Amino acid sequence: MSSFFVILSRPSSPENIGLVARGMKNTGFNELRLILGTPIDPNSYITAVHAEEILDNSGVYPDISTAVADMDVVFAATARHRKNYTSLSLKQAVRKMLKFSPESRIGILFGNERTGLTSEELYHSNFLFAIPQETSQPSYNLASAVLITLFSIYSTAGANKMQAAQKKPLPRWEQEECIRLILQKLEEKKFINPGNNAHVTGMVHDLFGRMAITAKDRDLLLAIFSKGPDRNGSSQ
Amino acid sequence: MSSFFVILSRPSSPENIGLVARGMKNTGFNELRLILGTPIDPNSYITAVHAEEILDNSGVYPDISTAVADMDVVFAATARHRKNYTSLSLKQAVRKMLKFSPESRIGILFGNERTGLTSEELYHSNFLFAIPQETSQPSYNLASAVLITLFSIYSTAGANKMQAAQKKPLPRWEQEECIRLILQKLEEKKFINPGNNAHVTGMVHDLFGRMAITAKDRDLLLAIFSKGPDRNGSSQ
Numbered sequence: 001m002s003s004f005f006v007i008l009s010r011p012s013s014p015e016n017i018g019l020v021a022r023g024m025k026n027t028g029f030n031e032l033r034l035i036l037g038t039p040i041d042p043n044s045y046i047t048a049v050h051a052e053e054i055l056d057n058s059g060v061y062p063d064i065s066t067a068v069a070d071m072d073v074v075f076a077a078t079a080r081h082r083k084n085y086t087s088l089s090l091k092q093a094v095r096k097m098l099k100f101s102p103e104s105r106i107g108i109l110f111g112n113e114r115t116g117l118t119s120e121e122l123y124h125s126n127f128l129f130a131i132p133q134e135t136s137q138p139s140y141n142l143a144s145a146v147l148i149t150l151f152s153i154y155s156t157a158g159a160n161k162m163q164a165a166q167k168k169p170l171p172r173w174e175q176e177e178c179i180r181l182i183l184q185k186l187e188e189k190k191f192i193n194p195g196n197n198a199h200v201t202g203m204v205h206d207l208f209g210r211m212a213i214t215a216k217d218r219d220l221l222l223a224i225f226s227k228g229p230d231r232n233g234s235s236q
Numbered sequence: 237m238s239s240f241f242v243i244l245s246r247p248s249s250p251e252n253i254g255l256v257a258r259g260m261k262n263t264g265f266n267e268l269r270l271i272l273g274t275p276i277d278p279n280s281y282i283t284a285v286h287a288e289e290i291l292d293n294s295g296v297y298p299d300i301s302t303a304v305a306d307m308d309v310v311f312a313a314t315a316r317h318r319k320n321y322t323s324l325s326l327k328q329a330v331r332k333m334l335k336f337s338p339e340s341r342i343g344i345l346f347g348n349e350r351t352g353l354t355s356e357e358l359y360h361s362n363f364l365f366a367i368p369q370e371t372s373q374p375s376y377n378l379a380s381a382v383l384i385t386l387f388s389i390y391s392t393a394g395a396n397k398m399q400a401a402q403k404k405p406l407p408r409w410e411q412e413e414c415i416r417l418i419l420q421k422l423e424e425k426k427f428i429n430p431g432n433n434a435h436v437t438g439m440v441h442d443l444f445g446r447m448a449i450t451a452k453d454r455d456l457l458l459a460i461f462s463k464g465p466d467r468n469g470s471s472q
Binding site for chain 1: 263286373374375376380383384390391
């Protein structure tokens with residue numbers, strides 16, 4: 001099975017961090033990353049019953065970009081529908097996760113308890129998924145959302161025991177570099193302009209994020225997108 | 237679907253009671269019964285975000301016998317194997333629950349955080365079930381165990397009806413039309429030439445095929461790919 005990394009962005013409750021660690025231990029996951037401006041609050045240990053070593057070994061990162069740089073693919077949990085983005089159901093997301101080749105490093109990203117994930121955080125993700133719920137309010141508690149997700153992976157993986165391996169995507173930072181270059185080309189072409197920037201940038205991230213770009217994909221995409229402007233550039 | 241009743245026996249943490257209510261609301265369950273010697277601790281309301289009415293309407297019972305008297309069948313959650321008892325997996329239990337006729341009243345019983353269920357409590361149950369877990373310690377937090385159970389019922393029941401509303405890709409012929417237009421643009425740009433035609437055509441089909449292009453994707457892609465050549469075309 002691939003390596004899974006639970007990534008919590010700006011969690012505000014130390015108690016939730018501990019509960020997440022406990023849920024990870026229950027379901028057999030070890031790698032926890034926290035995007036925090038400070039070290040872990042010692043109060044997190046109160047709820048991390050028998051899962052203290054997951055907190056001990058967790059990584060604290062200053063921002064989303066460094067937290068996902070060495071991931072191959074990132075799945076982001078969102079409670080509500082996000083304009084411009086395709087959202088998978090939890091079941092679809094888990095199925096997709098389990099198709100990546102065993103050496104893949106898969107990040108599962110959860111936002112802050114109150115605000116969820118920002119657009120900036122979504123730009124660093126390949127796929128969005130939502131956990132089905134019956135009512136629009138309340139959303140799942142943060143630790144609950146993590147637990148349901150991990151339990152689904154754990155029980156589905158146990159049920160399937162691996163399917164055919166999908167090609168390994170580029171490390172996340174290289175995917176982002178590729179998308180950045182595409183966006184740059186689109187700006188040069190004036191396809192992106194100040195009036196539509198946020199909108200189109202979101203759509204482009206959604207479209208190319210879903211590809212989980214491999215090395216071969218990148219070569220092709222950059223070749224395709226370089227072609228036009230180069231000709232324009234040389235035709236002056 | 238049958239009526240489900242979540243029954244907590246002697247829960248010691250008010251916070252867990254509130255979290256259980258929130259998880260019930262998330263997954264569409266309403267009926268909560270508490271076996272307690274006292275009224276609900278008001279602190280339970282702190283964690284019952286947007287699910288206060290479940291606490292308001294919950295029933296408090298002095299003992300297990302009165303709490304289950306009007307149930308048709310009772311499923312009891314246990315973390316560990318119990319001598320003399322057959323234990324179902326969660327999946328088996330959920331399947332069994334969903335097979336009862338719609339007018340059935342099904343109790344799902346959870347024991348105290350520290351001690352679990354007593355033998356006396358098991359005497360009042362029809363079936364025992366255990367939630368799979370990777371390690372023997374820690375066991376699931378009480379609210380987590382309830383949530384995983386309810387989410388399994390909710391998603392299994394839902395899976396039979398609704399399939400996740402994934403964005404529908406275009407009919408296959410329209411996807412192909414879109415790819416054909418992209419290829420045409422790439423030929424106009426001389427990105428595709430007689431020397432690399434078969435190779436690049438294959439790669440482009442692979443790349444855009446994997447997207448399972450939706451109507452929205454097509455609009456974006458064609459806009460992106462039209463931009464360059466249109467400018468070239470009009471600049472003669």
